[in-house]
Amino acid sequence: MLPRxxxxxxxxxxxxxxxxxxxxxxxxxxxxxxxxxxxxRRLKWEHEGWQLAPSEGAGYDLQAPDGGLWEVRSITSGxxxxxxxxxVGSGRAFGEAGFLAKLANIKGFILSDIVGFPEVDIxxxxxxxxxxxxxxxMLGANARVSRxxxxxxxxxxx
Numbered sequence: 001m002l003p004r005x006x007x008x009x010x011x012x013x014x015x016x017x018x019x020x021x022x023x024x025x026x027x028x029x030x031x032x033x034x035x036x037x038x039x040x041r042r043l044k045w046e047h048e049g050w051q052l053a054p055s056e057g058a059g060y061d062l063q064a065p066d067g068g069l070w071e072v073r074s075i076t077s078g079x080x081x082x083x084x085x086x087x088v089g090s091g092r093a094f095g096e097a098g099f100l101a102k103l104a105n106i107k108g109f110i111l112s113d114i115v116g117f118p119e120v121d122i123x124x125x126x127x128x129x130x131x132x133x134x135x136x137x138m139l140g141a142n143a144r145v146s147r148x149x150x151x152x153x154x155x156x157x158x
Contacts, residue, residue, distance in 0.1 A: 032074030068107030
């Protein structure tokens with residue numbers, strides 16, 4: 001998989017196929033909770049030898065041909081987080097031990113900038129970068145970073 005590439009969709013064709021408006025398609029496919037299912041599968045089908053995790057609770061989303069485990073995340077208008085999914089959301093708190101354990105078990109993150117849908121920039125981020133960014137104070141206290149900071153300060157390091 002290339003370190004950076006773009007996926008493109010035809011929003012009008014999708015709207016016709018689903019018999020909804022283009023605005024409905026944009027709303028749905030710029031929601032990270034919804035689009036992740038599609039992006040994970042498209043990554044799998046477009047990259048030979050990659051496999052989906054056996055279940056949603058597997059702790060990773062894709063397995064590379066070399067056996068490496070990768071987490072797929074969306075960059076939304078609210079940013080992107082690198083901590084475990086069980087630490088994100090209302091009433092949930094960041095825990096450094098869980099975050100570091102997550103990083104120890106994966107090879108990295110595949111980030112999709114869904115804000116630009118129907119053109120979605122993909123960034124392949126080896127875990128070493130995330131560790132360096134965290135230790136260097138470049139990620140927020142909860143291992144989250146804004147979209148602008150990621151694009152302006154972190155993505156150029158990839």
